[in-house]
Amino acid sequence: MFELYQLEQLLAFAECGTLSGAAERLHLSQPALSRSMQRLEAELQVSLFDRQKNKIKFNENGRMAAEYARQVMEKCQDMIGRVQAFDRSQRTILLGSCAPAPLWEIPPVLSDLYPDRTISSEMRENDVLLQGLRDNFYQLIILPYPVEEPGISCVKYGEEHLYFSLPPAHPLSGSKELYMKDLNGETMLLRNRLGFWRNVTDQKMPDTRFLEQEDVAFEELVKFSALPSFTTDVVLHREGNPVNRVNIPILDDEANVTYYCLYKPHGLNDLNAFLKTLPTD
Amino acid sequence: MFELYQLEQLLAFAECGTLSGAAERLHLSQPALSRSMQRLEAELQVSLFDRQKNKIKFNENGRMAAEYARQVMEKCQDMIGRVQAFDRSQRTILLGSCAPAPLWEIPPVLSDLYPDRTISSEMRENDVLLQGLRDNFYQLIILPYPVEEPGISCVKYGEEHLYFSLPPAHPLSGSKELYMKDLNGETMLLRNRLGFWRNVTDQKMPDTRFLEQEDVAFEELVKFSALPSFTTDVVLHREGNPVNRVNIPILDDEANVTYYCLYKPHGLNDLNAFLKTLPTD
DNA sequence: ATGCCTTACGTTATACGTAATTATT
DNA sequence: AATAATTACGTATAACGTAAGGCAT
Numbered sequence: 094m095f096e097l098y099q100l101e102q103l104l105a106f107a108e109c110g111t112l113s114g115a116a117e118r119l120h121l122s123q124p125a126l127s128r129s130m131q132r133l134e135a136e137l138q139v140s141l142f143d144r145q146k147n148k149i150k151f152n153e154n155g156r157m158a159a160e161y162a163r164q165v166m167e168k169c170q171d172m173i174g175r176v177q178a179f180d181r182s183q184r185t186i187l188l189g190s191c192a193p194a195p196l197w198e199i200p201p202v203l204s205d206l207y208p209d210r211t212i213s214s215e216m217r218e219n220d221v222l223l224q225g226l227r228d229n230f231y232q233l234i235i236l237p238y239p240v241e242e243p244g245i246s247c248v249k250y251g252e253e254h255l256y257f258s259l260p261p262a263h264p265l266s267g268s269k270e271l272y273m274k275d276l277n278g279e280t281m282l283l284r285n286r287l288g289f290w291r292n293v294t295d296q297k298m299p300d301t302r303f304l305e306q307e308d309v310a311f312e313e314l315v316k317f318s319a320l321p322s323f324t325t326d327v328v329l330h331r332e333g334n335p336v337n338r339v340n341i342p343i344l345d346d347e348a349n350v351t352y353y354c355l356y357k358p359h360g361l362n363d364l365n366a367f368l369k370t371l372p373t374d
Numbered sequence: 375m376f377e378l379y380q381l382e383q384l385l386a387f388a389e390c391g392t393l394s395g396a397a398e399r400l401h402l403s404q405p406a407l408s409r410s411m412q413r414l415e416a417e418l419q420v421s422l423f424d425r426q427k428n429k430i431k432f433n434e435n436g437r438m439a440a441e442y443a444r445q446v447m448e449k450c451q452d453m454i455g456r457v458q459a460f461d462r463s464q465r466t467i468l469l470g471s472c473a474p475a476p477l478w479e480i481p482p483v484l485s486d487l488y489p490d491r492t493i494s495s496e497m498r499e500n501d502v503l504l505q506g507l508r509d510n511f512y513q514l515i516i517l518p519y520p521v522e523e524p525g526i527s528c529v530k531y532g533e534e535h536l537y538f539s540l541p542p543a544h545p546l547s548g549s550k551e552l553y554m555k556d557l558n559g560e561t562m563l564l565r566n567r568l569g570f571w572r573n574v575t576d577q578k579m580p581d582t583r584f585l586e587q588e589d590v591a592f593e594e595l596v597k598f599s600a601l602p603s604f605t606t607d608v609v610l611h612r613e614g615n616p617v618n619r620v621n622i623p624i625l626d627d628e629a630n631v632t633y634y635c636l637y638k639p640h641g642l643n644d645l646n647a648f649l650k651t652l653p654t655d
Numbered sequence: 656a657t658g659c660c661t662t663a664c665g666t667t668a669t670a671c672g673t674a675a676t677t678a679t680t
Numbered sequence: 681a682a683t684a685a686t687t688a689c690g691t692a693t694a695a696c697g698t699a700a701g702g703c704a705t
Contacts, residue, residue, distance in 0.1 A: 094450070096377045098670095113684060125671050127686060132670090137454060139461040146678040147684040154461050161453035168449055169375070172442035173418060180420040180435050379695095394659060406696050408661060413695090427703040428659045 095136045097169065100162035102129050103141075107159040112149060182229055186362060188214035189222040190235040192288035194253050194327040195352060199235070199367075206366045216288045226355055232362045237289055237350040246358045248371060255290070255348035256340040258315065258324040266339045273297040273345050280304065282322035284311045293347045294323070376417045378450065381443035383410050384422075388440040393430060459510045467643060469495040470503040471516040473569035475534050475608040476633060480516070480648075487647045497569045507636055513643050518570055518631040527639045529652060536571070536629035537621040539596065539605040547620045554578040554626050561585065563603035565592045574628045575604070 105115035106126075116126040134141050141155035151159065186203055190196050196214050203212045217225070222234040226245065239247050257276060259266040265275060274297065283294070283303040294303065306314055315322055315335055324340055334340065343349075354371065356364050386396035387407070397407040415422050422436035432440065462468070467484055471477050477495050484493045498506070503515040507526065520528050538557060540547040546556060555578065564575070564584040575584065587595055596603055596616055605621055615621065624630075635652065637645050 094378055094382070096379065097375055098377065101375070111684070122672050123684075124673085124686070124688095129670075131686095137457055139457050144685080146686090148679075149685065153464065154457055157460055158453065158457050161449075161457065165446065165449050165453060168442075168446050172439065172446060176418055176420050176435055176439050176442065179438055183434065392659070403697050404659080405661070405663095405698085410695080412661095425660080428661090429704075430660065 095133050097166070099129055099133045099136075100165055102126055103133065103155075103159055103162045104166065106130070107151070107156075107162075110150070178229070182232060182362070184209075185211040185213060186232045186364075187230065188212065188233045188235075189217050189225055189231040190214065190288065191216070191219050191222060191237050192235070192253070192290060192350075192352070193284075193286060194325070195235040195250065197327075197331065198251075199233075202370060203367060206370075216286060219289060223355070226357065229357070232356060233364060233367075234355045235352050236355060237352060239353045240355055244357060244359065245355055247353050247355050248368065249374065250352040250354040250371060252326075252349070252351050254326045254350075255293075255343045255345075256324050256326070256329070257343060258322045258335070258338045258340055260319045260321070260337060261339055262319060263321055263339075265341070268341050270342045270344050273343055273348060276321055277301055280320060282306060282311060282314050282318065282320045284308060284323075290323075297345060297347060376414050378447070380410055380414045380417075381446055383407055384414065384436075384440055384443045385447065387411065388432070388437075388443075391431070456510070463510055463513055463643060466492040466494060467513045467645075468511065469493065469514045469516070470506055470512040471495065471497050471569065472500050472503060472518050473497070473516070473534070473571060473631075473633070474565075474567060475606070476516040476531065478608075478612060479532075480514075483651060484648060487651075497567065500570060504636070507638065510638070513637060514645065514648075515636045516633050517636060518633060520632075520634045521636055525638060525640070526636055528634050528636050529649065530655065531633040531635040531652060533607075533630070533632050535607045535631075536574075536624045537605050537607070537610075538624060539603045539616070539619045539621055541600045541602070541618060542620055543600060544602055544620075546622070549622050551623045551625050554624055554629060557602055558582055561601060563587060563592060563595050563599065563601045565589060565604075571604075578626060578628060 102115065102119060102121075105118050106112060109115040109118060112126050112130070113123045116123040119126065130142065137158065139154050139158075140152060141158055142149050143152045186207060188196070188199055188203065190199075193216065196216060200212050200214050203210075219236055219238075222231065222236060223240065225231040226234050235250055239249075241247065257265075257271055265271060268275075273294075277298040278300040280302040281298075281304070283291075283305045285305045285307060287294075294301070304314075304320070311322075312335075314320070315338065324335075324338075329340065354368070356362075356368075383396065383400060383402075386400050387393060390396040390399060393407050393411070394404045397404040400407065411423065418439065420435050420439075421433060422439055423430050424433045467488060469477070469480055469484065471480075474497065477497060481493050481495050484491075500517055500519075503512065503517060504521065506512045507515045516531055520530075522528065538546075538552055546552060549556075554575075558579040559581040561583040562579075562585070564572075564586050566586045566588060568575075575582070585595075585601070592603075593616075595601070596619065605616075605619075610621065635649075637643075637649075
């Protein structure tokens with residue numbers, strides 16, 4: 094049987110058109126390549142080149158062989174990529190989430206439960222997350238809605254409820270509850286990296302001017318500006334109630350989400366220890 | 375990059391389950407195989423085996439890698455087969471036929487028309503012929519029925535009609551025409567290597583005892599025995615009418631065939647010169 | 656004990672580089 | 681002359697075999 098290095102050499106020749114050029118690209122001497130191709134021909138029992146005294150080019154067999162060589166090399170590269178990805182997925186847990194809150198809570202739990210694994214996490218669009226789970230890129234994703242799909246399990250993770258965070262001087266600060274449209278058109282402060290929440294605000298409050306801020310700047314501005322902003326029950330529980338702010342529940346359905354935890358039950362990762370930590374309702 | 379011999383070794387281990395067994399199958403020493411697999415793991419940067427002190431078996435990575443290795447090797451074998459077939463098809467014409475008669479007539483014509491090519495021919499089952507044509511193993515095949523298939527052309531080649539060849543003393547020797555069932559149950563002489571005709575006789579005359587004979591012996595026996603046998607118009611035209619025999623046409627549809635010539639019009643062989651020699655109806 | 660895997664070490668096979676040769680532009 | 685391919689010959693890399701050691705059944 095021929096060897097892969099010979100197929101690589103064949104492909105180098107296919108691209109260069111001369112043995113000397115291909116040899117240079119391969120960091121190989123010209124005679125070595127010449128002999129290697131002769132061996133390949135002998136191995137295949139087929140001539141691959143038209144040879145004149147100081148000229149060499151593919152014949153039809155050679156062109157065909159090069160095309161197959163390309164496919165074989167591609168398959169080998171695919172093999173390397175997939176086996177390595179598979180190996181990684183066995184020793185790491187990659188968490189994808191549609192929103193920031195789960196990323197505050199889940200990675201510490203996972204690190205605790207799976208101390209011998211690397212825990213990584215990132216925020217992405219819902220559809221990217223779902224496809225990534227299908228492809229075994231993620232081992233665990235959090236979506237703001239349930240998904241029924243063969244091979245994928247879906248359990249409730251938790252809830253998050255959006256509030257307006259208003260300065261006491263705001264005309265609506267005395268409200269018991271509000272709809273998002275009630276503040277549409279005003280200028281609001283917004284954390285950046287809000288995940289899917291950003292889609293909700295854009296959709297329900299299209300006329301609002303959002304001033305996006307980094308986390309630290311956001312907290313400072315909330316403290317010292319009179320601009321309305323958002324908060325959630327999870328944020329309030331985590332960071333406490335900021336001074337000089339009134340938190341008013343938002344009634345829109347989109348502002349009150351249930352997160353779902355999606356994973357492949359037949360994946361190699363045993364996520365049961367983590368799943369047991371979830372609420373059972 | 376790893377090499378193909380390592381994938382072969384991986385597959386041998388996959389089948390044997392032990393390094394020593396695989397090494398023996400590969401005609402290789404056990405330590406050599408052990409190191410080779412270590413190199414493969416290092417190359418892939420992934421562990422493929424669970425190792426205990428004197429036990430080794432695949433881990434999940436290994437099983438996956440073996441599956442990909444199988445696919446790669448398969449693709450390489452496919453490459454070899456196709457390149458060799460392509461090479462052959464450029465310098466030879468391989469004719470496959472369902473019956474002997476076309477093999478008497480066609481090869482001389484091809485040799486005449488294509489003096490610089492090697493003409494080979496063989497007789498095979500209909501389905502083998504058709505698959506071989508699809509795979510570019512054959513450049514030209516003869517079947518006893520037409521085939522409509524994309525990429526394959528089909529033109530009428532000729533006809534052949536089966537006769538009973540009876541000794542004058544046979545009770546049915548005065549018949550004008552017969553059906554195959556009329557002689558079912560008797561003992562008959564048969565040439566061997568009849569191709570698809572053998573299927574016809576077995577199917578239509580299941581109770582007949584056929585004494586298969588080599589060509590030479592067959593002709594002798596026809597001359598000197600009183601056993602009925604078969605002949606065809608092509609045979610009669612080729613060999614003349616044997617003495618002391620009466621030839622009676624057989625009326626069954628299966629006994630009167632039209633041969634069709636199948637080939638790939640886009641193949642590299644220019645078979646037009648041959649096709650022009652065929653009848654135009 | 657016997658079987659199986661690994662490590663160590665010396666050997667061999669084979670792919671490689673250098674040099675020489677020939678032919679083409 | 682310069683470029684390109686092949687052949688010849690010596691070299692070096694790397695896979696191999698043998699030997700030795702450890703562990704399990």
